[in-house]
Amino acid sequence: MxxxxxxxxxxxxxxxxxxxxxxxxxxxxxxxxxxxxxxxxxxxxxxxxxxxxxxxxxxxxxxxxxxxxxxxxxxxxxxxKREQISTRRRLNDERNNAIKSVIAEAEIDTFQQLAEIAISFAFGYILDNPHIYQHDEAITQESAYGGLELKQLREKVRALVERLPHKERLVIKSHYLNHLPFNVIAETLELSKGRIAQLHSSALKLLHRSIRNIEICDVIL
CATH class of the missing domain: 1.10.1740.10 (RNA polymerase sigma factor, region 2, helix turn helix motif)
Structure with a gap:
């Protein structure tokens, strides 16, 4: 030695x-x-x-x-690693700005706006595909039980995604599972970026209603 x-x-x-x-x-x-x-x-x-x-x-x-x-x-x-972090931050900013824009047009009160933004963050976390950035085993959880709950919740929510209307389903799967920005999705579907933002917001609202009907998981986040 x-x-x-x-x-x-x-x-x-x-x-x-x-x-x-x-x-x-x-x-x-x-x-x-x-x-x-x-x-x-x-x-x-x-x-x-x-x-x-x-x-x-x-x-x-x-x-x-x-x-x-x-x-x-x-x-x-x-x-x-820097590229992954940059990509994730850019997509998060885009989806959150889209939600804020649609909410502002709806003229709802401040409390409802905060609730809608919180919901968008929650679904973004659940729907996000961790395999794009790292393997599931590498995701830090406070406990193995919490990790299993999160995995089961993700599976249930993604099953609900399959029941969304066609365009809403395409937007959610393209943005969260394939990590495509709104402008690329807009070009693919031949729609405006603003329309994609509206479909994104509509899809999250439909998922919010649907998830109330599934068994609630006590997820440790």
Whole structure:
């Protein structure tokens, strides 16, 4: 273990050089150099642990591939995660703005407006397809029981989606399950974006009425 630590420490400056080269070729400033160095350090540790001294190959050559690979893989993962977060935020903003716009036109009181917005948030959470962003196993729940309840509730609500009128069903499935923005759905159905917002609001209201008829689940959110 002492020899391992000595090798890692002696090659850290080399790992820093490789990280600096990739950092110098970056096309954005989303991550600090410290992030690049962290990936490089992990690559170095993997190289030390996996290097076969019996093979006729220089450790520096082996480590170079491992360190560069670790940096690039780390950056790719971070980029995908940022893109997922950005996509989810954009879709959430779009659906919530659509709900607010339809509610404003209906001229209902403030309490009803808040209730409608809360309902839209709730259905958005239930209908959202977690497989687009991560596997179900990766979703943090306060308990296994709560996770099972949420899964069962999602299945029941999605079954109700299948009973919606044709256009409302297409809007909900396209937006929540396939994560298409309203403008793309509008082009597909040859309707205006405003009409898609109205269909979206109408679908949520129909789902709200229908869900009262199914067994209530005590979901831990």
């Amino acid at each position: 002492r020899a391992r630590q000595c090798i890692i420490e002696s090659y850290l400056p080399f790992a820093r050089i490789l990280a600096a080269k990739i950092f110098g070729r970056r096309i954005d400033n989303d991550l600090d150099f410290a992030e690049y160095m962290q990936f490089a350090s992990l690559g170095l540790v993997q190289a030390v642990d996996q290097f076969d001294f019996s093979r006729d190959i220089l450790f520096r050559t082996f480590a170079t591939h491992r360190i560069n690979g670790a940096i690039l893989n780390g950056l790719e993962h971070m980029s995908e």
